[in-house]
Amino acid sequence: MNTLIIFDINGTIIQRDSRTDIPYSKSADELLNAYNAMKGIDTSARSDKDVFMEVLRNAGVVFEDRLWSKFLKIYEKNLELFKNTDIWRENAGSTDFINRLYNKGYPLTLMTGELRIGARFKLEKMGVWSLFPVGGFGEDALDRYSIAMKAVEKSRGYYARDFKEMVVIGDTVLDIKTARKIGAKSVSITTGSNRRNELEEYSPDLIIDDFYSLDIEMLF
Numbered sequence: 586m587n588t589l590i591i592f593d594i595n596g597t598i599i600q601r602d603s604r605t606d607i608p609y610s611k612s613a614d615e616l617l618n619a620y621n622a623m624k625g626i627d628t629s630a631r632s633d634k635d636v637f638m639e640v641l642r643n644a645g646v647v648f649e650d651r652l653w654s655k656f657l658k659i660y661e662k663n664l665e666l667f668k669n670t671d672i673w674r675e676n677a678g679s680t681d682f683i684n685r686l687y688n689k690g691y692p693l694t695l696m697t698g699e700l701r702i703g704a705r706f707k708l709e710k711m712g713v714w715s716l717f718p719v720g721g722f723g724e725d726a727l728d729r730y731s732i733a734m735k736a737v738e739k740s741r742g743y744y745a746r747d748f749k750e751m752v753v754i755g756d757t758v759l760d761i762k763t764a765r766k767i768g769a770k771s772v773s774i775t776t777g778s779n780r781r782n783e784l785e786e787y788s789p790d791l792i793i794d795d796f797y798s799l800d801i802e803m804l805f
């Protein structure tokens with residue numbers, strides 16, 4: 586199989602709502618000994634580390650690696666704390682679709698602003714973490730394009746092949762733009778931060794409302 590399928594996580598594989606980021610925002614509060622340190626920060630389609638920098642700026646704190654390491658420890662503790670709650674839920678038949686792709690032998694990868702550890706907790710809960718042996722994560726780069734490039738580079742290495750075609754599946758306008766920049770097709774799902782008409786403006790190759798009725802062949 587020479588087509589790399591690149592998945593976004595939040596709003597695509599898992600439902601995204603005000604509770605999705607609770608472990609992250611709780612960790613920011615704990616680190617800074619603050620209340621609601623994430624207030625007013627738009628986290629959609631951004632890398633977790635980029636968001637972290639903004640949280641610090643807003644609190645008037647200078648970034649240091651030491652703080653980042655401390656944050657990661659607190660974050661892992663909170664991910665553990667929330668893993669058996671229902672804050673992460675499957676989105677629109679995504680896991681069945683991912684399994685269908687995997688069973689047909691398609692190479693899969695992730696393109697997400699999530700830190701690898703956050704991605705792991707969320708996708709383990711969905712039962713699909715092991716189907717994504719590689720990915721571009723929030724610690725790989727600060728912007729989405731560089732994260733996507735990293736995902737492709739790692740996938741080339743892991744799957745030991747050059748991909749003839751690539752498909753990005755995501756819920757935001759930024760995912761469409763990123764797909765175009767890396768020369769991939771784009772599939773937009775209307776379950777995330779951007780509405781159908783906002784997505785349509787950027788002419789993705791395909792727009793879907795869910796994964797239930799999506800045939801693999803429709804991706805190409």
Ligand SMILES: [Mg+2]
Nearest residue numbers: 593595596756
């Ligand atoms: Mg998303």
